[in-house]
Amino acid sequence: VTDRAGRAPETAAVIAVGSELLGSFRSDTNSLWLASRLEASGIRLVRKACVGDDSSSIGAELTVSLGAARIVLLTGGLGPTGDDRTREAVASRFGLSMRTDPAILAALRERFAARGLRMPAINEKQALVIDGSRPLPNPRGSAPGTWLEVNDRVVVLLPGVPGEMKGMFDELVLPEIERRFGGGRVHRRVLHIAAMGESSVEERVAPVYAKWPGREFTILGGAGKVDLYLSAEGEGDAAGELLDAQTRDFEEALPGRIFGRDDETLESAVGDALRRQARTVATAESCTGGLIAETLTRVPGSSDYFLGGVVAYSNRAKQDLLGVRGEALERDGAVSESVALEMARGACARFASDFAISATGIAGPGGGTEAKPVGTVWIGLAESGGREQAMHLRLGRDRHTVRAWTCRAAMEMLRRRLLGA
Amino acid sequence: VTDRAGRAPETAAVIAVGSELLGSFRSDTNSLWLASRLEASGIRLVRKACVGDDSSSIGAELTVSLGAARIVLLTGGLGPTGDDRTREAVASRFGLSMRTDPAILAALRERFAARGLRMPAINEKQALVIDGSRPLPNPRGSAPGTWLEVNDRVVVLLPGVPGEMKGMFDELVLPEIERRFGGGRVHRRVLHIAAMGESSVEERVAPVYAKWPGREFTILGGAGKVDLYLSAEGEGDAAGELLDAQTRDFEEALPGRIFGRDDETLESAVGDALRRQARTVATAESCTGGLIAETLTRVPGSSDYFLGGVVAYSNRAKQDLLGVRGEALERDGAVSESVALEMARGACARFASDFAISATGIAGPGGGTEAKPVGTVWIGLAESGGREQAMHLRLGRDRHTVRAWTCRAAMEMLRRRLLGA
Numbered sequence: 016v017t018d019r020a021g022r023a024p025e026t027a028a029v030i031a032v033g034s035e036l037l038g039s040f041r042s043d044t045n046s047l048w049l050a051s052r053l054e055a056s057g058i059r060l061v062r063k064a065c066v067g068d069d070s071s072s073i074g075a076e077l078t079v080s081l082g083a084a085r086i087v088l089l090t091g092g093l094g095p096t097g098d099d100r101t102r103e104a105v106a107s108r109f110g111l112s113m114r115t116d117p118a119i120l121a122a123l124r125e126r127f128a129a130r131g132l133r134m135p136a137i138n139e140k141q142a143l144v145i146d147g148s149r150p151l152p153n154p155r156g157s158a159p160g161t162w163l164e165v166n167d168r169v170v171v172l173l174p175g176v177p178g179e180m181k182g183m184f185d186e187l188v189l190p191e192i193e194r195r196f197g198g199g200r201v202h203r204r205v206l207h208i209a210a211m212g213e214s215s216v217e218e219r220v221a222p223v224y225a226k227w228p229g230r231e232f233t234i235l236g237g238a239g240k241v242d243l244y245l246s247a248e249g250e251g252d253a254a255g256e257l258l259d260a261q262t263r264d265f266e267e268a269l270p271g272r273i274f275g276r277d278d279e280t281l282e283s284a285v286g287d288a289l290r291r292q293a294r295t296v297a298t299a300e301s302c303t304g305g306l307i308a309e310t311l312t313r314v315p316g317s318s319d320y321f322l323g324g325v326v327a328y329s330n331r332a333k334q335d336l337l338g339v340r341g342e343a344l345e346r347d348g349a350v351s352e353s354v355a356l357e358m359a360r361g362a363c364a365r366f367a368s369d370f371a372i373s374a375t376g377i378a379g380p381g382g383g384t385e386a387k388p389v390g391t392v393w394i395g396l397a398e399s400g401g402r403e404q405a406m407h408l409r410l411g412r413d414r415h416t417v418r419a420w421t422c423r424a425a426m427e428m429l430r431r432r433l434l435g436a
Numbered sequence: 437v438t439d440r441a442g443r444a445p446e447t448a449a450v451i452a453v454g455s456e457l458l459g460s461f462r463s464d465t466n467s468l469w470l471a472s473r474l475e476a477s478g479i480r481l482v483r484k485a486c487v488g489d490d491s492s493s494i495g496a497e498l499t500v501s502l503g504a505a506r507i508v509l510l511t512g513g514l515g516p517t518g519d520d521r522t523r524e525a526v527a528s529r530f531g532l533s534m535r536t537d538p539a540i541l542a543a544l545r546e547r548f549a550a551r552g553l554r555m556p557a558i559n560e561k562q563a564l565v566i567d568g569s570r571p572l573p574n575p576r577g578s579a580p581g582t583w584l585e586v587n588d589r590v591v592v593l594l595p596g597v598p599g600e601m602k603g604m605f606d607e608l609v610l611p612e613i614e615r616r617f618g619g620g621r622v623h624r625r626v627l628h629i630a631a632m633g634e635s636s637v638e639e640r641v642a643p644v645y646a647k648w649p650g651r652e653f654t655i656l657g658g659a660g661k662v663d664l665y666l667s668a669e670g671e672g673d674a675a676g677e678l679l680d681a682q683t684r685d686f687e688e689a690l691p692g693r694i695f696g697r698d699d700e701t702l703e704s705a706v707g708d709a710l711r712r713q714a715r716t717v718a719t720a721e722s723c724t725g726g727l728i729a730e731t732l733t734r735v736p737g738s739s740d741y742f743l744g745g746v747v748a749y750s751n752r753a754k755q756d757l758l759g760v761r762g763e764a765l766e767r768d769g770a771v772s773e774s775v776a777l778e779m780a781r782g783a784c785a786r787f788a789s790d791f792a793i794s795a796t797g798i799a800g801p802g803g804g805t806e807a808k809p810v811g812t813v814w815i816g817l818a819e820s821g822g823r824e825q826a827m828h829l830r831l832g833r834d835r836h837t838v839r840a841w842t843c844r845a846a847m848e849m850l851r852r853r854l855l856g857a
Contacts, residue, residue, distance in 0.1 A: 034654055035654050037471060038471060038472075038481075050458060051459075061458070061488060062485060062493065066482070066483045078500075079496050083493060097645075129830070137638065155833075176658075178837070303730075305719075305728070305729030305730035305747065307726070308725055308726030308730075309724070309725050312726065312747075313725070315800070315801050315835060316802060317725075318749050321725075323746065323747045323749045323750060323753035324726060324747040325745070325757070326726065326733075327744045328738075328743055328744045329743045332743055335786065335787075336744065336757070365757060366757075
């Protein structure tokens with residue numbers, strides 16, 4: 016494997032530190048994420064390993080990694096407890112000493128003080144710095160990272176908490192690695208589709224696969240979502256044009272159904288459409304138990320367009336808080352088109368919103384009947400002008416999947432309405 | 437760590453071979469499965485690694501594994517193609533030669549013939565056997581495994597296809613490993629704590645660590661949750677008593693704060709307490725956007741005690757749907773003790789529930805002020821009888837963490853109230 020200039024790509028190794036990663040409860044998701052980031056920058060991951068929290072094991076992993084790769088990333092073991100030994104193990108492997116960094120210590124104390132807490136003495140350890148290394152500040156947690164260069168190798172210590180690790184890597188580590196080692200990049204793009212099954216997406220895009228022979232596409236399905244992975248090699252512009260051409264073909268095969276790409280989420284796509292049109296939304300949920308509202312409000316700034324929601328788990332709450340008529344509940348049952356629509360209308364009125372989406376269904380495992388088995392769901396959409404629509408879903412039998420599918424289907428219904436589809 | 441006979445448990449290492457495992461799409465699930473099998477047999481996994489399909493890398497992993505463990509399991513790289521190099525790499529690492537085994541060759545030919553196919557020449561490679569090793573037949577596929585003993589180490593080569601690997605391991609490898617190396621089985625327990633930071637839990641349990649010298653405890657923190665991992669070797673009853681004794685010590689160090697163990701969740705603990713007391717709950721959420729209701733309703737059967745909730749994202753919704761007085765909003769602001777309590781009271785009244793929990797805060801990234809920075813949260817708890825309480829939290833600056841912490845803190849407040857704490 017060489018890049019366009021004929022150079023072999025730079026190599027990296029990842030070591031995940033933590034005895035819990037060797038048990039059967041936890042898998043190491045950090046390494047998978049780092050692999051994708053490195054891959055996108057044209058850096059080849061040559062090994063990854065998980066090892067317990069003892070210094071000699073960490074040292075042995077470091078030795079074999081340094082023999083195999085130019086860049087070695089370690090995650091975990093930077094915390095304040097006696098279990099956390101990565102810093103010492105790395106220092107000891109290179110025969111380097113450690114010292115307390117007064118600025119880090121002060122920042123740690125401040126972090127605790129800001130929450131009205133006294134810093135426990137054990138946290139002082141997190142201010143220890145390996146001689147000759149550069150500390151990497153961690154705005155999301157107490158464990159600072161480390162950038163260390165020894166001979167021609169780069170060794171980077173990152174926290175094990177995924178959110179802290181990812182932020183530090185993207186902000187402080189990746190730009191430096193790309194600047195110094197970035198080879199012929201592989202450019203990737205992910206296209207997102209909601210509320211369709213993997214096989215029906217696959218059927219529709221089969222002609223696109225055929226049009227691009229020799230190119231590898233990957234399709235990955237989840238509960239109510241499908242992701243299409245595209246890739247192109249080469250410099251930015253040429254690769255970008257290739258990806259754009261592939262994207263156009265997929266959009267033609269799935270008209271109006273690709274709601275976003277890469278980091279874009281369905282909730283951000285819905286939010287962007289609402290904000291562009293200066294419209295607002297409310298929710299009325301039964302089987303999803305608040306998941307739709309929770310998902311919409313994951314987006315920073317969602318208070319611009321999300322007014323609120325009612326979780327009406329009991330029939331009485333559907334009547335009292337959403338104005339669903341007892342008659343409809345009795346005649347059609349709580350899981351019905353009429354109740355889904357009344358819930359949406361009720362939310363629209365109570366919150367004085369432009370739109371409201373609703374969901375009522377049987378998430379299981381109990382509550383199913385022959386006529387309405389577990390997985391039976393109705394979603395509704397009401398507009399302040401009076402226009403409305405409902406949709407019947409027959410989903411699987413797993414509670415989590417039913418809720419996740421329903422949530423995405425309801426948001427996708429709103430998104431398509433906003434787009435005039 | 438020793439077993440009941442005072443021996444240290446035997447150690448194992450797992451090496452997953454296959455360049456595809458170093459990409460971003462696939463994770464190595466075989467190692468996780470092997471970890472749980474080994475753990476249950478009292479064998480301690482000390483490292484696991486993924487490496488590409490080249491001989492020198494496989495050799496280097498084998499060297500570090502042999503230095504760390506008595507048993508080394510390799511998965512993958514036993515197929516017929518040029519990519520499959522595990523057998524040769526292991527032979528070469530030990531300086532052993534290979535020969536074609538006529539019985540395996542005949543069985544491979546037969547396998548193809550049974551499907552009416554002629555065996556491709558490349559498959560002949562799968563009949564190669566390392567001198568001094570014992571082949572492990574593979575009734576599920578074409579790749580036989582290998583059992584090799586060198587000095588006092590056992591090296592086992594298994595196919596990478598999960599179904600083939602698992603069958604071969606359970607039928608041919610595990611019985612032999614248990615017979616020869618099985619110590620007392622390791623029993624594990626996880627204790628869960630909510631709404632406390634990792635370091636304050638660690639400080640309180642330090643005397644328990646000291647009381648059980650030589651025993652390894654692991655502590656893992658997340659947003660508003662801390663898990664303590666315990667382990668004990670030996671037969672069922674004795675190990676269970678050991679775990680119970682440790683658990684009692686941790687409970688004494690953290691009175692009333694351990695809400696569950698193993699698969700138990702905070703939402704199921706809250707649900708169990710409500711069901712036992714035949715009480716009901718409703719929610720009133722602002723910054724958590726529905727997360728508390730969504731979390732409570734993850735539990736099957738939660739409709740027995742969860743009546744519903746209001747997500748009041750706008751001030752108007754707080755007034756219209758929860759009866760919060762405009763006066764309180766103006767005087768104290770939406771993020772205040774008085775508004776948190778009015779929200780909880782309002783939900784209690786509207787849903788006619790026994791309890792209601794509320795949360796109002798600044799999840800960020802926007803919306804912070806000097807007096808109320810991002811991460812400022814008030815949670816409230818109201819009871820139909822009029823008793824109520826509120827709590828102020830000062831959390832970090834990450835939106836997801838603020839929401840998750842707040843959700844767990846509110847549920848924990850209710851759980852402790854239900855327990856009379």
